[in-house]
Amino acid sequence: MDVQRLELLRELADRGSVTAVALATHRTPSAVSQQLKVLEREAGLPLTQRQGRGLVLTSAGRALARSAADVAVSLAKATALWDEFRNHASGEVSLVTFPTAGQMLLPGVIKILGPDLLLNCADEDPELSDFPAFTAEYDIVLAHSMSGQLSWAGRGLTVVPLMTEPLDVGLPVGHPLSDRAWVGPRDLIGETWIGVTDGYPFERILHAIEQEAGARLSMSQRFADLALIESFVIAGLGIALVPRYTSGGGQPGRLVLKPLRGIESQRQIVALMRPDRAERLAVRTVIQALQSEAAKVEQSHSTVTAR
Amino acid sequence: MDVQRLELLRELADRGSVTAVALATHRTPSAVSQQLKVLEREAGLPLTQRQGRGLVLTSAGRALARSAADVAVSLAKATALWDEFRNHASGEVSLVTFPTAGQMLLPGVIKILGPDLLLNCADEDPELSDFPAFTAEYDIVLAHSMSGQLSWAGRGLTVVPLMTEPLDVGLPVGHPLSDRAWVGPRDLIGETWIGVTDGYPFERILHAIEQEAGARLSMSQRFADLALIESFVIAGLGIALVPRYTSGGGQPGRLVLKPLRGIESQRQIVALMRPDRAERLAVRTVIQALQSEAAKVEQSHSTVTAR
DNA sequence: TGCATTGTGTAGATTGTCTACATGGACGTG
DNA sequence: CACGTCCATGTAGACAATCTACACAATGCA
Numbered sequence: 001m002d003v004q005r006l007e008l009l010r011e012l013a014d015r016g017s018v019t020a021v022a023l024a025t026h027r028t029p030s031a032v033s034q035q036l037k038v039l040e041r042e043a044g045l046p047l048t049q050r051q052g053r054g055l056v057l058t059s060a061g062r063a064l065a066r067s068a069a070d071v072a073v074s075l076a077k078a079t080a081l082w083d084e085f086r087n088h089a090s091g092e093v094s095l096v097t098f099p100t101a102g103q104m105l106l107p108g109v110i111k112i113l114g115p116d117l118l119l120n121c122a123d124e125d126p127e128l129s130d131f132p133a134f135t136a137e138y139d140i141v142l143a144h145s146m147s148g149q150l151s152w153a154g155r156g157l158t159v160v161p162l163m164t165e166p167l168d169v170g171l172p173v174g175h176p177l178s179d180r181a182w183v184g185p186r187d188l189i190g191e192t193w194i195g196v197t198d199g200y201p202f203e204r205i206l207h208a209i210e211q212e213a214g215a216r217l218s219m220s221q222r223f224a225d226l227a228l229i230e231s232f233v234i235a236g237l238g239i240a241l242v243p244r245y246t247s248g249g250g251q252p253g254r255l256v257l258k259p260l261r262g263i264e265s266q267r268q269i270v271a272l273m274r275p276d277r278a279e280r281l282a283v284r285t286v287i288q289a290l291q292s293e294a295a296k297v298e299q300s301h302s303t304v305t306a307r
Numbered sequence: 308m309d310v311q312r313l314e315l316l317r318e319l320a321d322r323g324s325v326t327a328v329a330l331a332t333h334r335t336p337s338a339v340s341q342q343l344k345v346l347e348r349e350a351g352l353p354l355t356q357r358q359g360r361g362l363v364l365t366s367a368g369r370a371l372a373r374s375a376a377d378v379a380v381s382l383a384k385a386t387a388l389w390d391e392f393r394n395h396a397s398g399e400v401s402l403v404t405f406p407t408a409g410q411m412l413l414p415g416v417i418k419i420l421g422p423d424l425l426l427n428c429a430d431e432d433p434e435l436s437d438f439p440a441f442t443a444e445y446d447i448v449l450a451h452s453m454s455g456q457l458s459w460a461g462r463g464l465t466v467v468p469l470m471t472e473p474l475d476v477g478l479p480v481g482h483p484l485s486d487r488a489w490v491g492p493r494d495l496i497g498e499t500w501i502g503v504t505d506g507y508p509f510e511r512i513l514h515a516i517e518q519e520a521g522a523r524l525s526m527s528q529r530f531a532d533l534a535l536i537e538s539f540v541i542a543g544l545g546i547a548l549v550p551r552y553t554s555g556g557g558q559p560g561r562l563v564l565k566p567l568r569g570i571e572s573q574r575q576i577v578a579l580m581r582p583d584r585a586e587r588l589a590v591r592t593v594i595q596a597l598q599s600e601a602a603k604v605e606q607s608h609s610t611v612t613a614r
Numbered sequence: 615t616g617c618a619t620t621g622t623g624t625a626g627a628t629t630g631t632c633t634a635c636a637t638g639g640a641c642g643t644g
Numbered sequence: 645c646a647c648g649t650c651c652a653t654g655t656a657g658a659c660a661a662t663c664t665a666c667a668c669a670a671t672g673c674a
Contacts (some may be wrong), residue, residue: 071385073381338662633659
């Protein structure tokens with residue numbers, strides 16, 4: 001019945017513990033517990049269940065939480081509407097990004113938005129690409145996935161595609177392959193590779209190369225940080241798969257990029273949001289800025305390669 | 308921001324005055340006024356405007372009220388969901404009907420529903436067919452309209468069609484036309500008519516008859532109550548247009564019905580609801596009962612005429 | 615000019631929600 | 645196996661929000 005309480009249930013579904021909900025909503029755990037108790041009494045059936053020292057939702061609880069999300073969406077639409085009437089996007093917007101996307105998009109976005117809209121950015125290196133979990137904490141989550149791989153569909157999150165970035169093969173200057181216009185899977189066998197940490201999405205493409213070429217790649221190192229990988233490549237210690245638009249930032253001209261043919265080699269960069277937050281006017285404004293900046297980046301590179 | 312306040316604004320849009328809202332929500336007008344004031348302060352722009360001694364919404368106010376309706380709908384969906392979990396349609400349902408529909412459908416509906424679901428019925432003779440106004444007061448409004456005439460579309464109301472009832476020409480026993488299988492517009496010229504009160508929907512069909520036959524009908528009396536009209540017809544004082552399924556209730560066999568050909572002569576019987584109320588499980592249950600009872604009535608008459 | 619009606623202020627009561635603190639169970643560890 | 649930690653949940657009181665009761669101003673109607 002009461003929206004505040006429903007919202008609390010929804011937060012519990014998202015965050016998994018009463019204390020986390022309390023922390024997120026600036027309340028004491030006791031207050032949260034009491035409100036959930038009231039909700040349960042009103043509902044007339046158990047919504048939560050103790051499990052160990054924690055608390056999990058019953059199936060009824062999950063169902064209610066899901067419809068609570070719908071309520072939150074329509075409520076956010078209402079406040080967005082009146083923000084539009086005032087021409088004033090209220091509140092601040094928080095955003096997490098993985099490093100390369102931030103480096104590529106955020107400076108331009110901040111310039112587009114101007115000083116009126118406060119955008120709080122953070123970067124986070126998602127070890128196991130658990131991007132969706134961040135949507136509880138941040139309004140917008142910049143995430144990347146391989147094309148066709150919808151790893152975060154069906155969780156009830158809003159997904160806005162921003163751009164697709166090709167993944168090229170990065171070579172040191174003077175490498176035997178560096179005078180080629182492009183390279184294929186078979187060209188890459190026998191090379192020493194600088195790989196990414198296990199579980200990173202690039203790995204799928206490396207596997208695809210092995211599959212296509214019918215041989216294993218020799219992986220000398222595994223790093224998570226892209227700048228580190230590049231410095232190894234530049235130093236001649238191996239070659240690596242690198243995103244086209246964000247490579248060679250530190251030492252321009254010392255890293256050679258070659259398109260990879262014969263394999264779908266690109267990543268999707270998307271914005272992930274909880275649906276209610278996606279309705280906020282301020283959030284929508286930031287998303288629009290992200291989209292136009294992404295288009296700008298894609299365009300500027302396509303004209304470069306067209307030369 | 309606050310749902311309660313939004314709901315108040317929505318009620319104001321529906322009912323048009325603070326006192327009416329106060330009455331409907333079991334509050335004092337002062338409380339309503341204060342809450343609206345708070346909402347306006349939060350919104351940052353005027354939502355209402357004085358007009359005479361009353362209050363009207365500004366365009367911003369209307370827009371907010373409309374999105375408040377969406378919030379109410381999703382909230383109603385949530386409570387309906389948990390009603391389904393408990394298998395218990397909560398609350399009572401109120402219903403208004405015009406007399407003939409009530410006589411035709413309600414006894415059967417009450418039987419279908421059984422004693423668990425409280426259905427509060429009332430009848431109301433809608434002088435100028437202002438059915439939509441009743442949706443503020445009642446959960447379900449049974450209304451009728453001529454076919455094709457969507458007099459209550461676009462007001463944001465939920466409309467559920469229940470049945471279409473043919474309108475026949477009612478004759479006294481022994482009338483010259485009473486041995487015909489059907490009658491056409493031209494047969495009806497020169498007869499004395501018992502008409503309906505001005506503004507009633509049947510009137511359109513009488514006009515259509517005049518148009519088709521190219522002559523005016525002589526209208527000796529004008530009544531609102533159908534039973535009264537019928538008694539006049541039976542007494543041989545004239546003929547009249549009467550709904551097929553609900554005629555001759557009082558004096559069976561003394562009223563002869565003839566289908567009217569050459570003119571679309573039927574009325575739609577529909578249920579009107581505010582969209583949020585339409586979501587309630589209890590309301591949906593009643594609607595289903597109405598639909599099945601309406602189908603039953605239609606079916607039983609079609610087999611009779613097939614004999 | 616009364617008189618009813620409409621919306622709105624003010625003061626105080628009432629209700630509901632939150633915090634602070636204490637309790638009890640579940641888990642891991644020395 | 646006792647110990648500390650973590651988590652959810654009770655209890656009592658503080659606090660905030662909302663409502664009622666009443667008074668008042670403005671408008672429209674007889």
